[in-house]
Amino acid sequence: MKRKISALLVLAMLSGLVSGCGTAENSDSSAPSSDAAGESQASSQAATDEEVTIEVRWANIPESTQKVWRENVFAPFEEEHPNVTVDFQSLPNQDQTLRVQLSAGSGPDMFRIDxxxxxxxxxxxxxxxxxxxREEYKLDEKMYDWALRACEYDGNLYALPAAVETSDLTYNKTLLDQLGMPVPKTREEFVQACEAAQENGLVAVSWGYSGVPALMGWFYGHYLTTYSGPENVKxxxxxxxxxxxPNIRGAFELMKADWDAGYYNDKKSGAISMDEARSLFNNSKSVFNMEGSWLTMADTEPGTWQFEWGQTQWPSMREGVPAAGDMAVGGCIGINAASECVELCADMMIEFYLDQDRVAQAVSQGYSTPALDIDESLYPSDMHEDIKTALECQKEIINADAIGYAPWGFFPTKMKAFLDDNLDKVLYDQMSIDDFLSQAQALLEEDIENGYQFPG
Structure with a gap:
């Protein structure tokens, strides 16, 4: 589904425009309108005989997942457009680097944002x-409405939902069986399993956030969902x-009590990285991991775990509040407003998402599930058992009676940044819960005053 741009091609040739991507040197920093942006983009991309390089930058993901992107997203587009080359790089600290680049009027053509x-x-x-x-491809008829709303501003779509994620409890069933413990569904069962792990020299829940405060969202998200309850969070x-x-405050008080009990890396999570925490789980040194579907769908090579495992809802932390996982859009695909390849980028990603065969093939190889229904009959018969298990677990969590709102997908910006940056002060007794909650409340009120609307 391509725009008719022959007239614009003439204008482009007359005005000396080139088709290579990158950013325009004198781009307007204000948010462009759809029509104006579309005409400018079409004219700069029209000369299809010239070589075009689309720069795509993503957060740090395993090489195996990068391969899935290249083979299923980029290669088919390059084949259809012989003059286009996609330069895809997955980089550490991409989020910080991106802001600096965009502020300077440069940066990649397409990138990941929350x-x-x-x-x-x-x-x-x-x-x-x-x-x-959105209108041309009729995305509202094909993608999840809540996922599209999460990528809106003032009613317009400004990013594409990259994937659907669930945040849940990943467990080592082999270790639980050795400890004589069931997969926990209640607060009592969770505490018993954690204490049994500690008594046997194991880490109960592996979690490390050193250098990445945004990972705090996994922690407080679980407790808000299963102690406060999704309706109270809303x-x-x-x-x-x-x-x-009391329903909100109690979640943070219980979280602090469980931290003090040493359930989370014996209170050493602030000193270890996410990868180090994952290593503990990979090597059967911990019974639980607090991550979610991204861990099993995209970040762990199928076959890595040499034990029986599963993923389930986070246990109920309070009587009357059901066990539940959190759901969110797993990041958005933003396109640089200053790029000369906006149309190419949009077409490339949307055409991939709407191609059920390609999506099914990508998911079977470890691509996180997109924000749309997938015909399960299209999954290849040789799909790895670990991917099958991950998909089944995610489906179970999404279809459960209760599901929470993951902080990185639903919480307002300033409030969430404060929670992420300061919760460890509460954990390490450098800030009282009273001060923490008071400041969080002030920022929530500021976010709401500045136009935040709950997207759920």
Whole structure:
């Protein structure tokens, strides 16, 4: 589904425009309108006989996952467009680097951002308005409505939902059996399993966030969902209750109590990295891992774990509140507003997402599930058992009676940044829960005043 741009081609040739991607030197930093942006993009991309390189930058992902992107997303597009080359790089600290590049008027053509970044990137003019593509491809009929809403600003689409994620409890069933413990569904069963692990020289829950405060969201997200309950979290984010409501405050108090009990890496999570925590789980040194579907779908090579494992809802932390996982858009695909390849980038990604055969093949190889229904009959018969297990677990969590709102997909920007940056001060007794919740409440009120609307 391509735009008719022959007339624009003439204009482009007359004005000396080139078709190579990258950023325009004198781009306007304000957020572009759909129509104006579309005409500019089409004219700069029209000369299809010239070589074009699309620069794509992503957060750090395993080489195996990068291969899935190259083979299923980029290679087919390059084959259809012989003059196009996709330069795809997965880099550590990409988020920090990206902001610096975009502020300088440069940066890659396409990149990953969190849904909580969308409003900021729109206001600063960093990302292109994709509303015209939403309408052209009829995305509202094909992709999950809540996922599209998470990528909106002021009713317009400014990013594409990259994937659907669930945050849950990953467990080593072999170790649980050796400890004589069931997969925990209740607070009592969770505590018993954690204490049994400690008594046998094991880490109960492996979790490391050293250098990456955003990983705090996994921790407080679980407790808010299974102690406060999704409905109370929704009320909080809508401004109907405050952080000092007993249902919200109690989640943080219980979280601190479990931390003090040493359930999480014996209170050493701040000193170890995510990879080090994963290594503990990979080598059967911990019974649980607190990550989610991304761990098994994209970040762990199938066959890595030499033990029986599974993923399930986070156990209920309070009577009357059901066990539940969290759900969110696993990052967004933003397109640089200053890029001369906006149309190519949008077409490349949307055409991939709407091609059920390619999506099924990619998911079977470890691509995180996109924000749309997939015909399961299209999965190849030789799909690895670990991928099958991960898909079954994710489906079970999504279809459960209760599901929570993952912080990185639903929480407002300033409030979430404060929670991420300061929760470890509470854990290590450098800030009281009173001060923590009071400051979080002030920032939530500021976010709401500045236009935040709960997207769930």
């Amino acid at each position: 849904t909580t970044d969308v409003s900021e990137f729109v206001k600063t003019g960093f990302i292109a308005d994709l509303q015209s593509y 009320k909080l984010l809508n401004g109907e209750i405050t952080f000092n409501d």
